Amino acid sequence: MRTATLGPAERVEALAAMAERELDVLVVGAGVVGAGTALDAVTRGLSTGLVEARDWASGTSSRSSKLIHGGLRYLEMLDFTLVREALKERGLLLERLAPHLVKPVPFLYPLQHKGWERLYAGSGVALYDAMSVSSGHGRGLPVHRHLSRRHALRVAPALKKDALVGALQYYDAQMDDARYVATLVRTAAGYGAHVANRARVVGFLREGERVVGVRVEDVEAGGEYEVRAKQVVNATGVWTDDTQALIGERGQFHVRASKGIHLVVPKDRIHSSTGLILRTEKSVLFVIPWGRHWIIGTTDTDWDLDKAHPAASSADIDYLLEHVNSVLSTPLSRDDVEGVYAGLRPLLAGESDATSKLSREHTVAHPAPGLVVVAGGKYTTYRVMAKDAVDEAVHGLDQRVADCVTEDIPLLGAEGYRALWNARARIAARTGLHVARVEHLLNRYGAMTEEILELIVADPVMGEPLPSADDYLKAEIVYAASHEGARHLDDVLTRRTRISIETFDRGTRSARLCAELMAPVLGWDKDQIEREVTHYEKRVEAERESQRQPDDLTADAARLGAPDIQPI
Numbered sequence: 001m002r003t004a005t006l007g008p009a010e011r012v013e014a015l016a017a018m019a020e021r022e023l024d025v026l027v028v029g030a031g032v033v034g035a036g037t038a039l040d041a042v043t044r045g046l047s048t049g050l051v052e053a054r055d056w057a058s059g060t061s062s063r064s065s066k067l068i069h070g071g072l073r074y075l076e077m078l079d080f081t082l083v084r085e086a087l088k089e090r091g092l093l094l095e096r097l098a099p100h101l102v103k104p105v106p107f108l109y110p111l112q113h114k115g116w117e118r119l120y121a122g123s124g125v126a127l128y129d130a131m132s133v134s135s136g137h138g139r140g141l142p143v144h145r146h147l148s149r150r151h152a153l154r155v156a157p158a159l160k161k162d163a164l165v166g167a168l169q170y171y172d173a174q175m176d177d178a179r180y181v182a183t184l185v186r187t188a189a190g191y192g193a194h195v196a197n198r199a200r201v202v203g204f205l206r207e208g209e210r211v212v213g214v215r216v217e218d219v220e221a222g223g224e225y226e227v228r229a230k231q232v233v234n235a236t237g238v239w240t241d242d243t244q245a246l247i248g249e250r251g252q253f254h255v256r257a258s259k260g261i262h263l264v265v266p267k268d269r270i271h272s273s274t275g276l277i278l279r280t281e282k283s284v285l286f287v288i289p290w291g292r293h294w295i296i297g298t299t300d301t302d303w304d305l306d307k308a309h310p311a312a313s314s315a316d317i318d319y320l321l322e323h324v325n326s327v328l329s330t331p332l333s334r335d336d337v338e339g340v341y342a343g344l345r346p347l348l349a350g351e352s353d354a355t356s357k358l359s360r361e362h363t364v365a366h367p368a369p370g371l372v373v374v375a376g377g378k379y380t381t382y383r384v385m386a387k388d389a390v391d392e393a394v395h396g397l398d399q400r401v402a403d404c405v406t407e408d409i410p411l412l413g414a415e416g417y418r419a420l421w422n423a424r425a426r427i428a429a430r431t432g433l434h435v436a437r438v439e440h441l442l443n444r445y446g447a448m449t450e451e452i453l454e455l456i457v458a459d460p461v462m463g464e465p466l467p468s469a470d471d472y473l474k475a476e477i478v479y480a481a482s483h484e485g486a487r488h489l490d491d492v493l494t495r496r497t498r499i500s501i502e503t504f505d506r507g508t509r510s511a512r513l514c515a516e517l518m519a520p521v522l523g524w525d526k527d528q529i530e531r532e533v534t535h536y537e538k539r540v541e542a543e544r545e546s547q548r549q550p551d552d553l554t555a556d557a558a559r560l561g562a563p564d565i566q567p568i
Contacts (some may be wrong), residue, residue, distance in 0.1 A: 004189035006485035014194040018049040018285025019225040031061035034235035034290025035184035036386035042193040044402045053200035055491045062178035069172040070378050086380045087132040100417040100446030104275040105174045110164035125170045144170035156272040163327040176494035187412040204247040211370035231393035232360035234373045237346040255375045256349035261312040262297030264339035264501045309547040310342040310556035339501025348376040364388045468509035469499040479516045481521040488565050489515050489532040506540045538562040
């Protein structure tokens with residue numbers, strides 16, 4: 001496989017190639033399912049295209065809880081099949097497919113009742129561990145353990161003494177969801193898929209009843225392309241119904257959006273060496289370790305407003321603070337919150353009125369000849385969803401096609417990662433970077449870290465940290481534009497890095513320098529730099545304003561005050 005570079009020139013080439021000749025499979029939507037579907041199709045030997053209206057993972061797939069997990073609460077719902085499937089995928093990702101991106105994370109579950117709760121919860125977690133091991137890919141994680149109250153408070157001193165009588169500790173896994181999707185896209189491109197972001201599907205091509213392709217608008221340069229394909233896969237998540245409407249197909253199911261919001265607070269605000277999982281009246285609440293921060297989430301409420309920019313209201317933030325403060329000895333306040341983000345889960349509608357009870361199972365349908373729709377599911381099982389979508393598409397291809405092989409296809413950066421990790425002290429000595437900085441790079445890029453280091457060798461200034469977001473190097477900003485398909489400042493501050501939620505200024509102090517670093521790669525002049533910075537600042541202010549509003553309706557109106565960035 002060649003190393004895929006997704007710079008401006010490669011994007012233009014990809015659009016031209018898709019328009020030039022008929023593809024076997026065209027995937028619409030580059031969230032985790034769409035990107036996974038493109039990788040599945042191209043590694044079966046099919047000519048494959050992938051188009052995305054905005055940026056890789058700009059919807060749901062960059063706004064999750066960042067967890068790769070079996071879904072402990074689905075075990076309580078007796079959904080054993082979903083949990084077993086997810087635990088197998090978790091093990092594959094940790095051990096084989098993406099060890100550089102997916103990492104173990106411990107969670108403490110406080111017990112509030114003596115006797116029966118330890119037996120009940122302990123049995124569930126024991127079954128969770130047993131199902132993980134029986135999947136054949138779960139031996140890399142420590143098994144759960146029972147803790148006394150005293151031991152639990154040593155592990156998590158932030159907890160109130162009267163908030164628990166004991167605890168259970170178990171392990172799941174986490175990743176940077178947007179980075180994972182960008183790596184999936186690059187991996188698919190490395191195997192020969194044509195990929196283009198900022199390429200919006202505005203209509204479908206039909207011959208009689210059959211779908212034979214799409215019309216794609218180049219959002220960056222203007223103009224339209226006709227992209228013909230034997231099979232089109234609609235993997236647009238919460239936009240599934242909207243995409244189906246373009247073709248006049250009502251669809252065999254509907255996708256309903258459920259909003260979940262998350263808060264980001266500095267690590268020192270919660271004194272704990274482990275994550276936390278807490279019960280709420282509706283679902284569960286996670287406190288998740290995230291580098292020098294904690295992520296607290298999530299909510300679960302119906303959402304029928306703007307899908308592109310779901311807004312967190314003041315009520316959402318108060319809900320999370322109230323629930324997490326119920327167990328913390330030192331409560332959190334609004335002033336502790338660095339970042340807030342909201343995402344929409346694509347749930348299959350019609351199974352229950354309560355979104356928290358809707359199934360996380362996925363569905364694949366063939367509503368018209370030449371068109372496959374995949375929807376529902378959860379991030380952890382994206383690879384299974386992709387396989388099922390391509391299997392369905394293959395039924396419509398008049399050719400023999402190989403079976404799915406993605407169970408054995410490591411993502412870009414995975415091969416060689418462990419050897420480089422073992423050599424991180426040597427790499428630090430060779431480059432002059434601190435070993436912690438090398439670890440940071442290896443856990444974001446894996447073996448592709450060498451490409452970042454080459455930028456630093458060519459220009460030592462690239463090895464400097466960003467002054468207002470010193471977790472990240474200047475080289476990472478340039479690399480995002482030159483190799484990872486970032487087209488705008490928002491792409492870099494929100495998804496290629498997490499500066500927008502990891503700093504109290506929400507990235508505004510880093511915005512101008514980042515735009516200036518991106519400019520030579522993307523051909524921006526001073527006017528475009530100014531447009532990018534101004535747009536980003538307006539976006540941040542609109543988000544802050546939305547988070548001061550009392551409800552969804554007013555929060556949505558405030559967030560819509562900052563329109564999307566427009567190219568020159």
